[in-house]
Amino acid sequence: MTALLPEVPSAPGRHAAEVAFPDREHYAAQVAAYRDAGFELCADLCAVDYLTHPGRHLPDGVEPERFEVVVNLLSLSQKRRVRVRVQVPESDPVVDSVVGIYPGADAMEREAYDLMGIVFRGHPDLTRILMPEDWEGHPLRKDYGVGRVPVQFKEAPGPR
Amino acid sequence: MTDDLFVAGTTGDPADPADGPAGGVRTAARVAETSEGAQELLERPATPPAELRRELGAVLRLPEGGVLDPGDIDVERRDDETMIINMGPQHPSTHGVLRLMLELDGETVLRTKPVIGYLHTGMEKTGEELTYVQGATNVTRMDYLSPLNNELVFSLATEALLDVELPPRAVWIRMLMSELQRVSSHLMWMATNGMDLGSTSMMIYGFREREMVLTFFEKATGLRMNHNYIRPGGVAADLPDGWEDDVEVICETVLARTYEYDELLTGQPIFRERTEGIGNLSAEEALALSATGPILRSTGVPWDLRRTMPYLAYDQLDFDVIVGTYGDNFDRYSIRLNEIRESIRIIRQVAERMPPGDYRVQDRKVTPPPRARIDESMEALIHHFKVFTEGFRVPEGEVYVAIESPRGELGCLLVSDGTSKPYRMHIRGPSFVNLQTVPLLLRGGLIADAVAVVSSVDPVMGEVDR
Incomplete structure (x- = not known):
């Protein structure tokens, strides 16, 4: 198990966390391995858009891509947290769903899809969750124009 | 409570005595206006089996099998006994603007789907x-x-x-x-x-x-x-x-x-x-x-x-x-x-x-x-x-x-x-x-x-x- 855990301190002091950087193909398998290693609870799942970020620290061998899906797993028995960061390219923003491994990731993956446009392959119901169904675009992306539409009623003039 | 229960099943049905042809058009227009499309709870035939199982109780997808055997679930059920109703989003007891879509058999809840996002203000x-x-x-x-x-x-x-x-x-x-x-x-x-x-x-x-x-x-x-x-x-x-x-x-x-x-x-x-x-x-x-x-x-x-x-x-x-x-x-x-x-x-x-x-x-x-x-x-x-x-x-x-x-x-x-x-x-x-x-x-x-x-x-x- 320890071979899977490159210790990359992402914050100083006691908030230093174990972070794993699997590639896309091995992401779901890595998450499943953590579940089997005693991480009972998927605490959080979200996506980050690194479009305008000047550069982040990644371990050797990890190719930076525009999107990153960040999963926070929690082990109640070991009182440990681990963070899984997987790179997702802009041209093909698809990543395997972990709903089959952690059913609780359901709403979080829908949120990441809705706000960041990451497609989770194998999710049973990948629909928008916070934005209206006919909304265009994914608001949390860095290139999403903000402030263009004054109101969001359906009859409102102008492009969305 | 009944005041807020809007029965989606009768929408635009001209045969419905309470809902004449003119009324039906108006209701349909109102439904189209407020529809959240696929975010809502759909009729059973229109729901993909995987999603239906999830709505029947999300833990069904537990890898270990969970408490309820997926085989016990009647995915094919197409009778007229069930009814999909809407609770909220402006129901006084839903603590804000939570909207629940429920499938009922009589008074028993079969499926539930929370529809959220009515208070989304993009704070992130x-x-x-x-x-x-x-x-x-x-x-x-x-x-x-x-x-x-x-x-x-x-x-x-x-x-x-x-x-x-x-x-x-x-x-x-x-x-x-x-x-x-x-x-x-x-x-x-x-x-x-x-x-x-x-x-x-x-x-x-x-x-x-x-x-x-x-x-x-x-x-x-x-x-x-x-x-x-x-x-x-x-x-x-x-x-x-x-x-x-x-x-x-x-x-x-x-x-x-x-x-x-x-x-x-x-x-x-x-x-x-x-x-x-x-x-x-x-x-x-x-x-x-x-x-x-x-x-x-x-x-x-x-x-x-x-x-x-x-x-x-x-x-x-x-x-x-x-x-x-x-x-x-x-x-x-x-x-x-x-x-x-x-x-x-x-x-x-x-x-x-x-x-x-x-x-x-x-x-x-x-x-x-x-x-x-x-x-x-x-x-x-x-x-x-x-x-x-x-x-x-x-x-x-x-x-x-x-x-x-x-x-x-x-x-x-x-x-x-x-x-x-x-x-x-x-x-x-x-x-x-x-x-x-x-x-x-x-x-x-x-x-x-x-x-x-x-x-x-x-x-x-x-x-x-x-």
């Missing part, structure tokens, strides 16, 4: 446009029943990236306020839960006691809610003179009143009938669905971040983690009631041991200088100006910090690119995640209990939708 996006100094005013509006906890988690995440060490008094003031907030939040829950179950006295009592806490908050922070009191670097102001007496009065009064609630609710047969054995959840299901807080503890899992992964100075305090046994509504009620008492225990210890000293970091790059210094020092003026216009720069990095809010694990994932604004700020709202347990809790129960079950989950829609 807004957070990227505000400096770290302004950020606390944004996050405080998410969970509006425990704003101080939101500020706390945001501040802790910022401080983790800054790597600043807080003076002890700031830490202990934060604990004091955080526990008072838990008391007020749970009192508010007792009030609304009482109202949902028809106990209007409890509603009045809960609000009355909560008001005492809010009055103290107003004295200490200037505002009853959305305080912006806990900020990166410490707290905004020292506690007001005579705070010990105020806090002791709150502790004494609320503690005495919790025993009155015992008389009013805990032992009352009608209340027990409505709560015992309703909305059962097992520990495996709660963990699989990522439920935290009182919901997880009600199933017997002693998981409280204050105890298990201590932050601030909770490891120096003496308190109990309350757990339940059956994971039903009554357990969740007793956990919250007893957590009020535990919080009062903590508040008394904090008040007794409150250390002297600074209430914020004396680092001029993070916190503004005292007002008096600005008149006499040019440097102080510059620092003051810089902190409030440009903010302070936070080193590049990524951090996830979690605290125990009254509703469960409240997490903040903060990504910094080295500027004075967060590159990405994600809040893991416990209500948002806990809401996933609702379809499971409601399955097989009565529609009359739906209100009680939703109430026992304690969702705060501001946090669900963010």
Whole structure:
């Protein structure tokens, strides 16, 4: 198990966390391995858009891509947290769903899809969750124009 | 309640006597206007099997098989006995704008789908446009029943990236306020839960006691809610003179009143009938669905971040983690009631041991200088100006910090690119995640209990939708 855990301190002091950087193909398998290693609870799942970020620290061998899906797993028995960061390219923003491994990731993956446009392959119901169904675009992306539409009623003039 | 139940099945049906041809057109137009499309609960034939299984109880997707065998589920059921109805989003008991779509067989709930997003205001996006100094005013509006906890988690995440060490008094003031907030939040829950179950006295009592806490908050922070009191670097102001007496009065009064609630609710047969054995959840299901807080503890899992992964100075305090046994509504009620008492225990210890000293970091790059210094020092003026216009720069990095809010694990994932604004700020709202347990809790129960079950989950829609 320890071979899977490159210790990359992402914050100083006691908030230093174990972070794993699997590639896309091995992401779901890595998450499943953590579940089997005693991480009972998927605490959080979200996506980050690194479009305008000047550069982040990644371990050797990890190719930076525009999107990153960040999963926070929690082990109640070991009182440990681990963070899984997987790179997702802009041209093909698809990543395997972990709903089959952690059913609780359901709403979080829908949120990441809705706000960041990451497609989770194998999710049973990948629909928008916070934005209206006919909304265009994914608001949390860095290139999403903000402030263009004054109101969001359906009859409102102008492009969305 | 029936006033708000809008029967979707009769939409635009000309044969429906209550809904003539003209009326049918109008209804159809109204439905089209408010439709959320695939976000809504669909008729069984129109629902993909995988989604249908999920709506019938999300834990069906447990890899181990779960409590209910997927083979037992009648996916093909196409009879006319079931009805899809809408509860909310403006139902008085849904705690904001939660909309539940329920499939009923008579009075029994078969499927549930929460439709959310009616309060979505894009606060995570807004957070990227505000400096770290302004950020606390944004996050405080998410969970509006425990704003101080939101500020706390945001501040802790910022401080983790800054790597600043807080003076002890700031830490202990934060604990004091955080526990008072838990008391007020749970009192508010007792009030609304009482109202949902028809106990209007409890509603009045809960609000009355909560008001005492809010009055103290107003004295200490200037505002009853959305305080912006806990900020990166410490707290905004020292506690007001005579705070010990105020806090002791709150502790004494609320503690005495919790025993009155015992008389009013805990032992009352009608209340027990409505709560015992309703909305059962097992520990495996709660963990699989990522439920935290009182919901997880009600199933017997002693998981409280204050105890298990201590932050601030909770490891120096003496308190109990309350757990339940059956994971039903009554357990969740007793956990919250007893957590009020535990919080009062903590508040008394904090008040007794409150250390002297600074209430914020004396680092001029993070916190503004005292007002008096600005008149006499040019440097102080510059620092003051810089902190409030440009903010302070936070080193590049990524951090996830979690605290125990009254509703469960409240997490903040903060990504910094080295500027004075967060590159990405994600809040893991416990209500948002806990809401996933609702379809499971409601399955097989009565529609009359739906209100009680939703109430026992304690969702705060501001946090669900963010």
